[in-house]
Amino acid sequence: MKEILTSFTDAVADIKDGSTVLVGGFGLCGIPENLIKGLRDSGAKDLIIVSNNCGVDDWGLGLLLENRQIKKIIASYVGENKEFERQVLAGELEVELTPQGTLAEKIRAGGAGIPAFYTPAGVGTKIAEGKEVRTFNGKEYLLEEAIVGDVSLVRAHLGDKHGNLIYRKTAQNFNPMIAAAGKITVAEVENLVEPGDLDPQQVHTPSIYVNKMIIGQQENRIERKTVATS
Template sequence: MKTIYTSFQEAVKRIEDYSTIMVGGFGLVGIPENLIKALVESEVKHLTVISNNCGVDDWGLGLLLKNKQIDKMIGSYVGENKEFERQVLEGELEVELTPQGTLAERIRAGGAGIPAFYTPAGVGTPIAEGKEVRSFDGKEYLLQTGLTADYSFVRAAKGDRYGNLIYNKTARNFNPMIATAGKVTIAEVEALVEPEEMNPDHIHTPGIYVQGLIEGIQEKRIERLTVRQEA
């Protein structure tokens, strides 16, 4: 049995200053938005956050950024957040940009206990500065380290009391690999169901990776709304 939290504040109360946190999602899709809001309310500071991007100015991880709770961001995309840009240019935020595929593999490697791997992505660019480059079969590869975190926050469509998770379509994105790479993984689920309601063949994250769950209602905001003009 896993810990079933009754409030989002309870779920994040043990997180301390200077913690490293991985957060699932891609843009605003599949983000554990209520866990993020609870972390904002907790006012924990000096966080290192690992996520594909840092949300937008007024939602998702952008709320933590706006509240000056993040010291360092490890991600692959920062284009939708003006406050992110301002903090970087003002020297208020440390950023480690990583190619998106490399970021995904660094997280997957960390969760699998693999300390480092070689990839051709980033060779000959500023990303390679200070890192080992080796040649294999006449091609250069860059050494990248695996990533782990003190806590992982993920969002799933369904979860059961054993911690098994099912994601919905593109909301799956980074969530399954992030679930494996945290010392403590907390899942925000849209529906907490009984184990017999979960088809074992459909489970994306086995419960062995999950320590706690909480059910919540998400707003599911759209990062950039595009509509077709009327003829």
């Protein structure tokens, strides 16, 4: 049985100042909302955050930006957050923009124990500065190093007490690879069930990758609402 916590601040207690934290989700879909709030309340600072994006101004990882807890963000998209823009332009935040597929593979490789890989994405651009470029079959490829986090924070729709996780629909996005790429992985689950209640063939993250669990109800905010006129 995995350790099942009741305090979100306790759940992120392994995150110290300067930690590298991998956070699941895409936009506001599939983010570990309550673990992020717990991390905000913990006061840990100088964090290196690895995630697809940095939330919005008043939600998700945007809460950590607002609280000045992030030193560096490694992400593929940052366009919805005005505070993010302000901190970057003011020189208060370091940003490493990475092509989305490359970011996903850097995290996947980290979880698989692969230290680096070659990709054509970024060749001939600023992303390639200072990195090794090799030619395979007449095409240039860029060497990218894998990412491993001190702590991974993920969100699952279902989890059993052994730590097996199932993500709901598009919330699968970055969560499975991030769960595998952390030295410690904390899972926020919407519904906790007994061992044997999950179909093994439906499990996205096996229990071996999960260290701690906590039940959290989600607000499921909409990042950008678009409606049609009748």
